[in-house]
Amino acid sequence: MTPPPAMSVAETMRHTPEPPDSQINTDLLGVMYHRPSMGYLLLLGLAVLSVTAAGGTWVYQVYLGLGIGGYTHPIFWGAYIITFVFWVGIAHAGTLISAILYLFRAKWRNAINRGAEAMTVFAVLTAAQFLGIHVGRMWKSYFILPYPNQRGLWVNFKSPLEWDTFAISTYATISIVFFFIGLIPDLAIARDRNRGWRKLVYTALALGWQGTSRQWKSHSRAVLHLSGLATPLVLSVHSVVSWDFAMSIVPGWHATIFAPYFVAGAIFSGFSMVLTFFIPLRRIYGLEAYITDYHFDNIARFILLTGWIVTYGYLSEYFIAWYSAVEPEQTSFWLRAFGPYWISTWVMLFCNCIAPQIFWFKWARTTPWILFSIATLVNIGMWFERYVIIITGLSREYEPAVWGVYTPTWAELSIFAGSFGFFSMLFLLFIKIFPVIAITEIKELAIHDKAHGGAH
């Protein structure tokens, strides 16, 4: 063997060793500095590919029209609306964690709130695209906004679709503001530890943050107020989405329970998506010290709780259908379970009501592969829930002569797959650009422990 070239001594002496950085910074910024592995690049490539495929399909749809979807009389709300509702629901967990759990002073949220908030922003952005895709003539989507025009027309504020526009755009804006405000101190940490163009970017984004008392004082206030604003907002958004359905007279839609039942379903699916992304993330980047079994345990409890609220929603829908003695309502619910769409209904019931029951056991709540499997089932189940509500509702209205059957086509499935690609792509890029765990919030706990002799 030949000895290594004689550079080592001189080379190592040239750098004055810097004092060691805090362990938390090293660990959490490490996720960003970690050289992208083959697996990461493969996933990112797959995501970009599916987005590209979906983009191509969408261009084709713009060229040919919505007819390339499976729309058929009387079903003109299809997979795009289902996917829209699905992604809006996913968004809810992030706001719940960052706002509601903040107000409740639930300290365990600190490890997961940044990632979950990012998921909120990305899910809302994904969902918002589906409104445009669904209307077909996307370039006319702005008609829904109240803007002055020479026809002297204004929008109809009594329409749930108009409420939805206000709810979703408010939600998107507030989530981005909330996400950004939380990021500022962490961006300053990244600014202090980077060189070159990265330093420039973080310097610009950190707005000169130095953690002075004036900065922290107004920051804490702003976070508190935004939490206070975001809490009713998150409850309102999915309520408004549910009123898109509940305000109509379609059998199976016009139920007063829709708002709370949709909100619970949103949190249910959102927490599942958090698990779906955080379990691999923790494993790959070795974040076990920050995202512990305790966090997963708590998330699983939330899934169990909201799963029961959703189950209660299903049961009460069936009960009211029977109790109302309204024949179209009863028929609609009978056909949900035993009609042409029976598979989707039973998939929904299995995934959302039965599968999460395993979370009664602590070993299930702390075993990653079980958590991951159940989370995946819940994701599937919640997509099917919207399928059941929208498609079976529309396909079996009052007049049997106009009943129809809708099946999504390849075009809708391609754009649906693209939505997962889009969401994953943003998330994968995010973990390389921004700290995936709120560093200052972790420090708050760590320094607090240090000050009190680590007695926690």
Place this chain on the structure above:
Amino acid sequence: MPSLVGVFDTPGPVAAAAKRLKGRGFQDLEIYAPAAFPELDDVILEKPSGVRVWTLVGGLLGVVTGYSMAIWMSLDWPIVVGGKPFASIPPYTIIGFELTILFGGIATLLGLLVVGGLPYGQFGVTDKAYDKRFSAEEFGLVVECRDRDVPEVDALLRAHEAKEVNLVEA
């Protein structure tokens, strides 16, 4: 005037030292903290943060805008349905509510920027007393004082568990 920077590991002593210094008439103080700590909130700035006013005004502006926009637009382009009023308050509550949140949230962001003094300083230039240790896990307490007060301040900082005290020339 020179500044002394005491470096601390925990927030409690920072607050105690700052209060003592204020008591002795040193008004030009600054704290650099790696995270938000309630015990440091009122040490330098005693009054409640002005962000609250921004949120309140933004929210009120939002609710007024939401209702008045929906009502005015309905009257400007009436949709005639039976004998029903053109503008109806219950559905417009949703618009009023959403705009309360939207305007309130944006005003809170602006409040943070104005009240918190962000963006701060010149681009890419931090305060002389600032150190990247303060974005790790240490606290800095900066005291501006006259030359003859340096020994007193130094002793006071060390008496409050400052693990080091550095001199920064203004």
